[in-house]
Amino acid sequence: MILLRADHIGPLEMFKIGVGPSSSHTVGPMVAALAFRGRIEPILKRADNCRLEVELLGSLSATGKGHATDGAVCAGILGYHPRLTPVKDIWDAKELLEAKGGFESCKFKPSTDIIFGGWNLNDPSGSTRLPHPNTMRFCLYENDQIALEEIWISVGGGFVERLGERAETEQKIIDLPYPYDTAQEFIDQVLKSGLSPWDLVIANQKVLGLSEEKLRWELGEIWKTMTNCIEAGLSTEGILPGGLSVRRRAKKLFQELEAGKTPAWSEHDLRPSVYAMAVNEENAAGGRVVTAPTNGSSGLIPAVWRTLKERQNLDDTTLQNGLIVASVVGALVKVHASISGAEVGCQGEVGTSCAMAAGGAVAMLGGNIYQIEQAAEIGIEHHLGMTCDPIMGLVQVPCIERNAMGAVKALNAAALSLASDGQHLVSLDKALSVMKQTGLDMNNKYKETSTGGLALG
Ligand code: SF4
Known part of the structure; x- marks a missing residue:
């Protein structure tokens, strides 16, 4: 929300409560990946030829390696939670995915499927401007066709937003x-x-x-x-x-x-x-x-x-x-x-x-x-x-x-x-x-x- x-x-x-070293570059991307994993779950259940691609953009691309953003994304993709999952499991996730080449029926190799993408974005609306310095693009392919593509932003302190979500939730003032x-x-x-x-x-x-x-x-x-x-x-x-x-x-x-x-x-x-x-x-x-x-x-x-x-x-x-x-x-x-x-x-x-x-x-x-x-x-x-x-x-x-x-x-x-x-x-x-x-x-x-x-x- x-x-x-x-x-x-x-x-x-x-x-x-979460894990270091960064809330915007580690916890946020992990939370976004976890949320995206939940959103693709129905597709994964019925499809047997999927591939996942994650693009880290802007500051996440510039300093993501130092902030372990790729490892955090892997943990989120595996369904791990920054507070609830043991720290060791979180930091083993990337190696695990690399060794297995994916999860369930979905292909995902961190070394090739996590892209440190710079400062430009080709989002679904055709814009190339990043909506935020900490932007992520998640794309699930089914039979080489895009099944679900979403842009997520990590806005600081572990808070994340899915692009477009703000307009959907603006009315929820209590x-x-x-x-x-x-x-x-x-x-x-x-x-x-x-x-x-x-x-x-x-x-x-x-x-x-x-x-x-x-x-x-x-x-x-x-x-x-x-x-x-x-x-x-x-x-x-x-x-x-x-x-x-x-x-x-x-x-x-x-x-x-x-x-x-x-x-x-x-x-x-x-x-x-x-x-x-x-x-x-x-x-x-x-x-x-x-x-x-x-x-x-x-x-x-x-x-x-x-x-x-x-x-x-x-x-x-x-x-x-x-x-x-x-x-x-x-x-x-x-x-x-x-x-x-x-x-x-x-x-x-x-x-x-x-x-x-x-x-x-x-x-x-x-x-x-x-x-x-x-x-x-x-x-x-x-x-x-x-x-x-x-x-x-x-x-x-x-x-x-x-x-x-x-x-x-x-x-x-x-x-x-x-x-x-x-x-x-x-x-x-x-x-x-x-x-x-x-x-x-x-x-x-x-x-x-x-x-x-x-x-x-
Ligand atoms: S804002 Fe930058 S310099 Fe300050 S604590 Fe965070 S990473 Fe370090």
Whole structure:
């Protein structure tokens, strides 16, 4: 389902358990492939001479190898789910398909049937312009004739859309008790209702079919996955995959931190930094992570939450409330700017995550709605214009350190807003419109194509 309004995008849409290294280039393509597999199932059941072809286009073509997009597509084609399937099975899928030459009665050899197709598309309407930088074409042939051809786009954070689906679903807006689509409308609803920001979201989610009990259970699972991811990153060393020879640093740094071997003045910032790096190293290794709001920016929120849990002794319910408020910020960015590095650069990933973390942190620490909005605005304002230029298309450099820096910034943004009365000059809504325009103005080589900036070495 396509989510068009901020109030329709809930915490479980923003925080999705999946696998690394990328939500837009790994999880999204896997989800799209899984959906396409479901759509061709009736054809596969009756036909015995089928062949599947998958074309990865735009940024998916430019950096798909580094992001393991082809492996993720194979996993989706086999019916694997990013959350439910064991990570090892997901990453074995490509080899399995290569060895078997297909699945059921359908021929599909990843080495020849997955095409890294560049920036042009010959879609069914004859257009050659990509509808989105992250575009996929799935084509099922039956007896060498096209049986089903569809264009899918991965719009960031693991969200996918089938081309044409938007027009079909535009009418599915549900009347909510506390409707909002901008930050100002959210503030107004909180003030008018007298509810806490998280209770307001819970009330809306209930009307959208998600009970508080189920939501809190899921948030518990999400926090558990984030925590496990930190622990895995803190206890693993070695070289990250992909060929860049990047060494994992979180374990050693954490040991030095715990042993008091790091400079005393640095402890305050180093701790959240190490937690963030632990998650992003796991993400880079294709491990189990939570989009927050993307995989590339998956380390920042776990790091801030763990830091505040330790320093402020926050309980699980408070941590969940913080995630709910963070998801509101993420939804506002998704609707009014973008959470895709391929669309707006890294301001959409680490920038968004910083804004989410800052707003959520203030909520957890008892700030009012004005302070929450201010913290989120500070979080995004100081990432405006940040480019996406991952070296070799891998979610490693600059991504891992970038999460560490973002976590520290988020904590500082929360501290700044909590130390003030929440009155500030630039609204979050204004910052988001600037972010969107900045993304539009940004040269394509800085939008997850690995053709500019740091990626050039
Ligand atoms: S540079 Fe930022 S947006 Fe680009 S892949 Fe890394 S984390 Fe994602």
